[in-house]
Amino acid sequence: MAVKTKSVKLNFIMNAILTMSSFIFPLISFPYVSRVLLPDGTGKVSFATSLITYFAMFAQLGIPTYGIRACAKVRDDREELSRTVHELFVINFVMSMVVYAVFFAALFTVPRLQADKPLFLIVSTTILFNTIGVEWLYKGLEQYTYITVRSVIFKLIALAAMFLLVHEKQDYVIYGAISILAGSASNIFNFFYAHNFISMKPVGNYRFSRHFKAIFVFFAMACATTIYTNLDTVMLGFMKTDTDVGYYNAAVKIKSILVSIVTSLGTVLLPRASYYIEHNMKEQFMAVTKKAMNFVIIAAVPLMVYFMIFAKEGIFFLSGDAYGGSILPMQIIMPTLLFIGMTNIMGIQVLVPLGKETLVLYSVIAGAVTDLILNAVLIPRFAASGAAMGTLAAEFVVLLYQLWVLRDSLHDIYKGICGITVAAAVIISGVPACGIKFLHLSYFMTLALSAILFFGVYLLIMTAVKEPLVLEIESQVFGKLKQILKKRT
Numbered sequence: 001m002a003v004k005t006k007s008v009k010l011n012f013i014m015n016a017i018l019t020m021s022s023f024i025f026p027l028i029s030f031p032y033v034s035r036v037l038l039p040d041g042t043g044k045v046s047f048a049t050s051l052i053t054y055f056a057m058f059a060q061l062g063i064p065t066y067g068i069r070a071c072a073k074v075r076d077d078r079e080e081l082s083r084t085v086h087e088l089f090v091i092n093f094v095m096s097m098v099v100y101a102v103f104f105a106a107l108f109t110v111p112r113l114q115a116d117k118p119l120f121l122i123v124s125t126t127i128l129f130n131t132i133g134v135e136w137l138y139k140g141l142e143q144y145t146y147i148t149v150r151s152v153i154f155k156l157i158a159l160a161a162m163f164l165l166v167h168e169k170q171d172y173v174i175y176g177a178i179s180i181l182a183g184s185a186s187n188i189f190n191f192f193y194a195h196n197f198i199s200m201k202p203v204g205n206y207r208f209s210r211h212f213k214a215i216f217v218f219f220a221m222a223c224a225t226t227i228y229t230n231l232d233t234v235m236l237g238f239m240k241t242d243t244d245v246g247y248y249n250a251a252v253k254i255k256s257i258l259v260s261i262v263t264s265l266g267t268v269l270l271p272r273a274s275y276y277i278e279h280n281m282k283e284q285f286m287a288v289t290k291k292a293m294n295f296v297i298i299a300a301v302p303l304m305v306y307f308m309i310f311a312k313e314g315i316f317f318l319s320g321d322a323y324g325g326s327i328l329p330m331q332i333i334m335p336t337l338l339f340i341g342m343t344n345i346m347g348i349q350v351l352v353p354l355g356k357e358t359l360v361l362y363s364v365i366a367g368a369v370t371d372l373i374l375n376a377v378l379i380p381r382f383a384a385s386g387a388a389m390g391t392l393a394a395e396f397v398v399l400l401y402q403l404w405v406l407r408d409s410l411h412d413i414y415k416g417i418c419g420i421t422v423a424a425a426v427i428i429s430g431v432p433a434c435g436i437k438f439l440h441l442s443y444f445m446t447l448a449l450s451a452i453l454f455f456g457v458y459l460l461i462m463t464a465v466k467e468p469l470v471l472e473i474e475s476q477v478f479g480k481l482k483q484i485l486k487k488r489t
Contacts, residue, residue, distance in 0.1 A: 025155045025182060026257055027318070029162050030250075033175055034319040039246025041172040044116060045123075046249035047237035048176060050230040051113075052123045057226045059099040059127045062218020063092050064136050069352065070211070071140025082198035085137055087208050091215065096131045100124075112238065122177045126184050133187025134194060141197060150186045158182035217357050224364035231368075232387035235375050240383050243325075248384035250319045251330035254307065255337065262300045262341040285353070286412055292349055294417050294469045296341035301419075302458050304337045305426050309434060310450060317443035325384060332388035339395040346402045350413070356405075363401035367394040418467075425461040429454045 034042055067088050074080040103124055107113050113120050138147050158181045165174050194200070233252070236245045307314055311330045315323050347360040371394035378386030403410065433454035436446055462470040 025159060026253055029159060030253055031318050031320070033162065033166060034246075034250060034323065036166055037169055037172050037175060038322055039243040039250075039325070040241075041169050041175070041246070042249055043237070043242035043244070043246030044119065044172050045176045045179065046233055046252075047242065047245050048116060048119050048123045049179070050233035050237070052120065052126055053226055053230045054234075055099050055103050055124065056127050056130055057219075057222050058102075059096040060092060060130055060222070061095055062215045062220070062222050063088050064130075065222070065348070065352065066211070066214050066218040067134070067136025068140045070214075071137050072142075075141050078198065079203055083203050083206060085134060085194070085198050086203065087206055087211060088136075089131075089134060091208060091211065092131050096127055099127060103127075116173075119173045119176050122173065123180060125180055129180070129184035129187040133184070133190040135187065135190060137194060137197065138190065143197075146193070150189055154186040155182050214357070217361055221357060221361040221364050224361065224368040231371055232375055232379075232391055235379055236384065236387050239379050244383045247323060247325035248329055248387050250315060250323045250326040251333055251384070251388065254314060254318065254330060255333050258303050258307065258337050259340050262296055262303065262337055263344045289345065289350055289413060290415065290417075291469065293342070293345045293413055296338075296345055297417055297419060297422055298462070298467065298469060300338040300341045301422050302426050302429065302455065304334045305430060306433070306451070306454050308334045309430060310437075310447060313443045313446045313450075317447055329384040329388040332385060332392055336392055336395045339392075339399045343395070343398050343402050346406055346413070347398075350406065350409070351402070359405050360402070363398045363405070366401050367398035370394045370397045421462075421465055421467070425458050425465075428461060429457040432457060 037045075070084050070088065071081060074084055107117060107120060135147075138144075158178050161181065162175065162178050165171065165178070233245060233248060236248055308331050311327050311334075315326045315330060319326060343363070347363065351357065351360045371390045374390035374393055375387060378389050380386070382389065406413065433450040436450040436453065439446070439449075441449070459470065
């Protein structure tokens with residue numbers, strides 16, 4: 001029996017809700033936590049999380065991305081889907097056990113880890129939760145409604161636990177546990193819910209080796225990506241202080257929230273794109289690709305510019321006055337919103353479904369090498385700002401490589417996207433917004449009023465020039481509002 005597929009529109013709405021929850025949870029929790037734990041406490045948790053990410057990376061190999069494509073291709077055949085999931089789960093589980101053995105050896109021999117042993121033990125449960133969660137199965141089947149509901153419930157539980165249990169600087173271990181609860185603990189339900197889509201009993205005729213080549217390519221890609229997304233924090237932790245890590249973490253926290261918004265549409269389109277390629281539906285594939293890229297440009301550019309202008313207000317409102325050292329790193333790192341958004345589409349949305357993940361790997365390796373070299377040079381002198389410079393350069397290198405690889409297809413991908421219009425709209429929107437700074441209001445009021453002005457004017461301009469995607473989104477939103485009003489009357 002084939003798995004019933006959801007519409008792209010519903011998937012996008014569900015993923016938008018999921019993205020909003022990922023935005024709202026830190027927006028509520030981080031201002032409180034950062035003021036209680038201060039840069040030193042948040043830095044400890046950030047360092048532990050970043051380091052464990054390396055262990056989790058080896059445990060999962062390249063399965064989180066490869067699994068989406070593999071499941072999407074066979075989603076219409078329950079037996080073959082079950083066989084694929086069983087094979088990938090066994091590979092993942094075996095590697096997790098190996099990684100845990102290495103982790104415990106490091107935990108009892110490396111002084112930097114022994115200093116916060118309880119914290120590292122708690123954060124390491126991410127490895128187990130990721131393994132049993134088989135999140136790639138649900139994404140491959142486009143089950144975004146389930147993913148969203150489950151995630152939001154656990155985030156609400158974690159939010160309540162944070163306010164109840166985190167009260168002083170020494171509670172950073174508890175905060176680490178709550179972060180795992182919010183992000184990974186819900187994966188327990190994934191394991192038991194999977195019977196709705198696959199057989200939990202062995203189906204036989206397993207062929208584990210058929211996945212190895214692709215898994216290791218995706219694993220190498222994950223290695224390189226993890227290096228330049230987490231190496232900055234890890235190197236800061238070893239080369240500088242927990243306070244420096246705390247400064248950098250505050251800037252990255254805001255950037256990560258914004259990146260999730262920018263990449264939200266591309267995330268839900270990956271399984272659909274893989275399905276189109278598998279069934280030789282090239283026109284539909286290019287249509288979803290263009291729409292995703294258009295969304296990235298329209299969303300990333302204004303967000304990037306706004307938070308560069310209002311970095312001080314954003315940092316102080318979310319984290320407190322103790323985080324002045326986060327302002328410059330945040331301004332430096334903001335252009336990565338656009339770079340990551342574009343490479344997410346060109347790499348994960350275009351090259352991966354086409355089976356050209358090796359080229360994505362090369363681009364990511366180039367970024368990783370760039371990040372490693374620049375971090376080693378810049379962090380000792382500029383600390384958090386140096387880490388931000390390294391990350392910015394790394395993301396730009398990845399973008400340049402992928403643009404070069406897809407140079408023959410760029411016209412089709414970017415056709416109809418008017419960057420000049422977006423840039424002009426952002427510049428015009430920024431003028432009245434900047435005027436709010438001179439009113440000397442509270443951080444919250446400055447952000448609220450400037451955001452209304454900036455994004456309000458931006459939307460008005462994009463609507464006035466009849467940008468198709470903006471008009472489509474507005475039409476859908478107003479259509480839903482009319483339906484709701486009719487039902488109430």
